[in-house]
Amino acid sequence: MLRTEGLGYWYQDKEQPLFQDINLEFEEGQSYAILGHSGTGKTTFLSLIAGLDKPREGDIFLNDRSLKQIGLTNYRRHDVAIVFQAYNLFNYMSPLNNLLTAMAITNARHAGDRGYAQRVLNDLGIGDELLTRNVQRLSGGQQQRVAIARTMCCDAKLVVADEPTGNLDEDNTKEVIDQFQRIAHDQQKCVIIVTHEPDVAARCDHQYRLENKQFVQLD
Amino acid sequence: MNFFKRAWLNVWAKKGRSVLLILVSSAILMFVLAGLLIRSAAVKATETAKTDAGATMTLSANRQAAFKKMQSSSSSSSSKSSRPKLTLTPVKLSDAKRIAKLSNIKSYNVTSSTTANAKSYETVSTSTGMSDSSGGGPGGMKSTSSSSGDTQINGVTATALTTDFTDNQSKITKGRGIKASDQGTNNVVIEKDLASQNNLTVGDTMTIKETTGSKSTRKVKVVGIYKASSTSSVSAGPMSTDPANTIYASYTLANTIKGSKYTGTADSVTFNVTNPAKASATKKAGNKLISSKYALSTDDASYQAIKASMDSVEGFANKIVWLVAIAGTIILALIVILMIRERRFEIGVLLSLGEARWKIVAQFFTEMLMVIVVALAIAGVGGQFVGNQLGSQLVSQSTTTQTSSSRTSGQPGGSGQPGGGSGGMRGGAGGPGSTTNSTKTKNPDLEITVSAVDLAELGGFGLAITFLSIMIASGGILRLEPKKVLIS
DSSP states (O other): OEEEEEEEEOSSOTTSOSEEEEOOEEOTTOEEEEEOOTTSSHHHHHHHHTTSSOOSEEEEEETTEEHHHHOHHHHHHHTEEEEOTTOOOOTTSOHHHHHHHHHHHTTOTTTTOHHHHHHHHHHTTOOHHHHTSOGGGSOHHHHHHHHHHHHHHSOOSEEEEESTTTTOOHHHHHHHHHHHHHHHHTSOOEEEEEOSOHHHHHTSSEEEEEETTEEEEOO | OHHHHHHHHHHHHOHHHHHHHHHHHHHHHHHHHHHHHHHHHHHHHHHHHHHHTOEEEEEEEOHHHHHHHHHHHHHHOOOSTTOOOOOOOOEEHHHHHHHHTSTTEEEEEEEEEEEEEESSSOOOOOOOSSOOOOSSOTTSOOOTTOOOOSEEEEEESOGGGSHHHHTTSEEEEEEOOOOGGGTTSOEEEEEHHHHHHTTOOTTOEEEEEESSTTOOEEEEEEEEEEEEOTTHHHHHOTTSOOGGGEEEEEHHHHHHHHOGGGTTEESEEEEEESOGGGHHHHHHHHHTTSOTTEEEEEEOHHHHHHHHHHHHHHHHHHHHHHHHHHHHHHHHHHHHHHHHHHTHHHHHHHHHTTOOHHHHHHHHHHHHHHHHHHHHHHHHHHHHHHHHHHHHHHHHHHHHHHHHHHHHHOOTTTTSOOSOOBTTBSSOTTSTTOOOOOSOOOOOOOOOOOOHHHHHHHHHHHHHHHHHHHHHHTHHHHHOOHHHHHOO
């Protein structure tokens, strides 16, 4: 589904790249964990496959179409859903409006369907009493579940998450990873999680470690 | 259009910020509206001044041409005994009627003045320390064919058309004034002091004695009594009789007293101009209808003074509008820039979802638009108050400037000559009660009211200010990279 070819990135000096010549393939219905120490470039890699930045060299292909061809805005709108460590919800909206807004922007199949959004939130443990409450009044775990629900409501086949459990306790971490697994296996989406927690990575179908500017498959 | 909903949710959720923006926008729009209101009121006041202040055009003998003629005769004549005289040709009423047909002429007043002696009554005497003159009227040139009586007779078409009455320097206290229907009659209007001194009242008759020709007597009927303010004597000149001895009659009576050759003539004819702004064009058209023996002069000093004052108010109001609009745009742009800076994460999330940048800008614009609509309503209420305060301040300031400038430029007596007869015309065109415009003007109060047009114009300004401030501020949105905002 997603393929990188000769991918490389550096900030200022080409001689000191974060990574280079990366050739990876990610499949639908699978979850992937990318491990690595801080500063190794795993988040930068995620920003490239999420369409938030352009690679310095190489290319990324979605179903054999280059992201350059698709266009980054189009790619972000239709093909990829992102979950951030800081949740990044619309802080002036309720969980329900967050989902409806995302569905409207991405032209999702269920755009405008309040019932669908409500069911997705309920499935993730956001009860009816929380649906119309401002997201700033939810706990961290609840906010992250709203962020995950947002990815589920959109039709994107690729879900990327940057340290999604970084701000969560053990119980919430387990819950969130379970959700990602369900998204991968039940909804047949490709889930790529960047994490520095080996326990989280261990629960994914495939693990890669970024070290010495290269990805090493661990499983 | 999802950004409309987002805009509404944001404005509603962040009530404090929205209220603050509404207050700032209201203040800006209130001053813009005040400027717009003052400007439109000044324009309206100038329009009103056209009818209220008016302008006049006077047809009289061409003194300059007559003087030149006299000079050329003088140089050709060597005999001292046959020294040429300044002869002014009386205005023909037929000429006046032709001019009156011009499109910009509203009405006209014929003036023919003369003097007579009291026969059945005593004139009011004023002890000025000067002896009465038996020659020509003061200010005029002594003429062999003229002699002065103790009663000034001002022949007019109607007293209501003379500036003495229109400016309330003279007021009818009993009976009525002279009307156009008095032509061919011996009806007169006399001064209150003259009436009380001689126990005369409306309906009484009095006898006057002509000063020329057969010096016959003539009975006149009092149809009205007027009260003259003391200032009238100023225009009569120092050698004139007491202003109370001025009686008003139809110009036909004045012409009859002057002699048969004056039938169908006048000393001067004053035309009231409909649109003072076109006074000079009307004068030009009028000049084509008359011979060089006559001259047309315009007097639109009152209109020009009000116009100048209102122009200055309008100019200042324009500056207010533009300065506030520019300052408002800058202030709002700065606020929006700060607002956008604190909403970088939201913009980043929108960009990560694939939202088009123009839709994000449109969301901010819609939010500001919602604020501006409420601010417009507030400004509509408050703008009238601010406009009234500013307007009255501006008018009083402008009146002070105008008064001080008219003190230096105003000439006593306006365009008329101060009293006296000249040549064959007894009583000059500028005798007492003549229809000359005074330069004394009162600035109209600005009627400041909020109309639908003003609100529409304000809405336009509000929209432009919002659009510009958002455009200035949205440079940041267009340059924003979601990765830098969302992934640290």
